[in-house]
Amino acid sequence: METKLHNFLNSDLLSKYILGETSHEESKEVEHFISNYPEAEKAYDELQDNLEILAKIDAVDAPNVLGDVLEALNDEPKVIQLQPKRSTPWYSIAASAAAVLFAVTSFMLYQKNQNLNAENNVVVDEIYDLRSDIEKNNSKLDELSKELMKLNNPDAKKYVFNGNDRAKDLKTVAYINPVDKTSMIDVITLPQLPKEQHYQIWAELQDKMVNLGILDESDRKLKQIPYMEDALALSIKIGTDGDDTNENNTEVAEISLKEEK
Structure with a gap:
């Protein structure tokens, strides 16, 4: 000891x-x-x-x-009472460091989660747009398929309009099916006209002419037109804006339907 x-x-x-x-x-x-x-x-x-x-x-x-x-x-000796220094316990330091690390990690995970949510929203929007485009394309394909079926129908008759001297470059095709009573017209080329004029398609009946609508080269696709049961001929004429009569129109193309009746 x-x-x-x-x-x-x-x-x-x-x-x-x-x-x-x-x-x-x-x-x-x-x-x-x-x-x-x-x-x-x-x-x-x-x-x-x-x-x-x-x-x-x-x-x-x-x-x-x-x-x-x-x-x-x-003097008489005096004892100075010194308080021992209290050092910070190691576990307090470790706890503080862990808290800071947890906070930083949580913030980073939060930021990452926000970024992932934003990316997911973008992906969802793109998928939605893609589905919408697919639906629109499918709808167009269905319409085109139906139109092709009508064109390929053996009962459908094809008529080609060729322009006269007034519109030499005019070419338009009409498809008429007397069985299911449908008429369609496909604008291929139409010579340009002054702004106040336009092309019209007319059906000639026994006792009158019927306006079936305006033709526009900008609408380059098959267009449904009214089916006329007793039409003798179809003609394309140049009309003037505001004038729906047939008196002043200039005929530029015509096809006869008499042989098909």
Whole structure:
């Protein structure tokens, strides 16, 4: 035991204890020796006295240092109770670091989630647009298929309009099916007209002419026109805006339907 006491007194544990630099285990060891060994208690008191003297020297001006030191030596020893420094526990630091890491990670995950949601919304919109386009294309294909079926129907008759000298480049095709009573016309080429004029298609009946509609080259697709049961001929004429009569129209193409009746 004397050896342990000797080793203790030769160590710096007392100084560290007074300065508050010992760990919890080291503090318990120092307090054990002070409580159980007079030599350790005496050494502790002497260190406290010396620390008090040094503290007083640092607290006065230089000209009075010597007098204050002598006065301090004559006074009864006073023990300066130093509170050990409380260092921040390692688990508190770890908890703080974990909290910061958790917050940063949560923010990053939130940002990533927001970006993914935005990308998902874009994908959903694109899929919706794609489905809409597919539906429109399917609808167009259905219409085209139906039109092709009408054109390929053996009961459908094909009539080609060729323009006269007034419209040499005019070419239009009519498809008439007397069985299902449908008429369609396909505009291929129409010579350009002044703004106030347009092309009209007419059906000639036994006692009158019937206007079946306006032809426009910009509408280059099969166009449904009214089916006329007793039509003798079809003709294309140049009409004037605001004039729906047949009197002043100029005929540029005609086909006869008499042979097909």
